[in-house]
Amino acid sequence: MKDIAEPINKAVRKILDQMSRAIVGKEEVIMKLLMCLLCEGHVLIEDYPGLGKTLIAKSFARTLGLQFKRIQFTSDLLPADITGSFVFDRNESRFVLRKGPLFANIVLADEVNRAPPRTQSALLEAMQERQVTIEDSTYQLPRPFMVIATQNPIEYEGTYPLPEAQVDRFLAKISVGYPSAQEEFSIAGKRNERKYDDVELEVVVDAPEVEEMRRGVEDVYVDKSLLNYMVEIVRRTRVHKDVEIGASPRGTLALLKLSKASAWMHGREYLIPDDIKQIALDALSHRIILKPEQMLRGGKSAAVVKEILEQVPVPKVD
Numbered sequence: 190m191k192d193i194a195e196p197i198n199k200a201v202r203k204i205l206d207q208m209s210r211a212i213v214g215k216e217e218v219i220m221k222l223l224m225c226l227l228c229e230g231h232v233l234i235e236d237y238p239g240l241g242k243t244l245i246a247k248s249f250a251r252t253l254g255l256q257f258k259r260i261q262f263t264s265d266l267l268p269a270d271i272t273g274s275f276v277f278d279r280n281e282s283r284f285v286l287r288k289g290p291l292f293a294n295i296v297l298a299d300e301v302n303r304a305p306p307r308t309q310s311a312l313l314e315a316m317q318e319r320q321v322t323i324e325d326s327t328y329q330l331p332r333p334f335m336v337i338a339t340q341n342p343i344e345y346e347g348t349y350p351l352p353e354a355q356v357d358r359f360l361a362k363i364s365v366g367y368p369s370a371q372e373e374f375s376i377a378g379k380r381n382e383r384k385y386d387d388v389e390l391e392v393v394v395d396a397p398e399v400e401e402m403r404r405g406v407e408d409v410y411v412d413k414s415l416l417n418y419m420v421e422i423v424r425r426t427r428v429h430k431d432v433e434i435g436a437s438p439r440g441t442l443a444l445l446k447l448s449k450a451s452a453w454m455h456g457r458e459y460l461i462p463d464d465i466k467q468i469a470l471d472a473l474s475h476r477i478i479l480k481p482e483q484m485l486r487g488g489k490s491a492a493v494v495k496e497i498l499e500q501v502p503v504p505k506v507d
Contacts, residue, residue: 200402201454203393204252211248211388212241213379214372221363221471222249222337224450226399227406230360230443231316231336233301233475238341240365246297246337253399254392255294255333262304264349268311272321286323291315294331294396298338302348309355312336316358333399353434353478360443361468362475402453409449410459414504419444419465425497426473431483432493436476443472462503470494 204223205216212219222245225232234242243259250257260271273289290296291312298312315321319330338359340351356362368376380386394402419441427435444465451464470491477490 198454198456200394200398207252207390207393208245208248211390212245213375214368215241215245215365218245218363218365219249220454221361221468222246224447224454224468225360226253226333226335227403227450227453228360228443228446229333229335229403230446231338231358233338233340233356233359233362234365235340235342235362236364236366237343240367242339242365243297243299245365246295248388248390249337250295251390252393253295254395255399256331257295257297258290258293259297259299260290261299262301262308264303264305266304266308268308269323271308272311272315272323274323286328288328289321291321292328292330294333294335296334296336298336300341301338302340302351305349306352309349309351312338313355313358333396333403356475357437357439359475361447361471363471406446406450406453408458409452411445411449412460412504412506414506415448415460415462415465416445418462418501418504419448421501422465422469422494422497423473425501426477426493429493429497431479431488432477432490433480434478436473440473440476443476444469447472461506466498469498 201220201223205219208219209216222232236242247257247259260266269289271289271291273287273292275284276287277283278285296315301309301312304312311321315330315334316336319332319334320327321330322328423436423438423441423444425435426432426440429435447468448460448464451468452458452460455464473494474489474491477493479488479490479493
């Protein structure tokens, strides 16, 4: 992402500066998380263990003053373990609701593919409807609400791969990546100086400010030529020679929302083509299913999106 590490917006800069006390060299990842939050979307992070996925999510929530809950998904996890259930209160002689960890602003669903489909479905309702159903009652989740789910790309034995329909519910799919040698040196050096693991972070924005930021994203102007540009990119994923199933209209909307968030976070009230190109891989790659022969050859959906971006003419915006 070309200029993603140099946002102009002051609120975004405050968030990045505060999180840099705990997270070294991952401004691009933090920016993408913030984009998804401001679009009221969810994020799937697929990467190797030990790269700081949990730390990033926890620090992100703490910096924004939002309630954070972590759920370790396992094969014996039940829907009630994440949504909550009614328990009998002896003092009041009645059943009362004990809310589960889904009742938070930022929920980290760690190794989500280790839970059985029934539990994954309970998470799906919360993500899509922003509510949970417990017995005969429906309960609204707090706002803002965001699920950050993680998957380990190794050790697939004994896991339950997410159905394509559920993967499509994530606004973006991103990775953290290994740090550079200099960044890893800085990580070790800071830990050595602190002499303890936790990093104290200050709250630099709060929920009302996050809502104001979200409204700012919605007000970003999008020229019709750029709407056509996004539609053409998504439509070409459906007719590409290597693709079995292309991105749906949900992919178009994801590209639109994330592009607007990118523009706003870079201090602009209007969209430019670079905003679209910078976020297209994260918005569309996980929505594409390659043909079996391409998968056997080691083909990647990200390569398809890159090829399409190179082929679709970029509109000129006045």
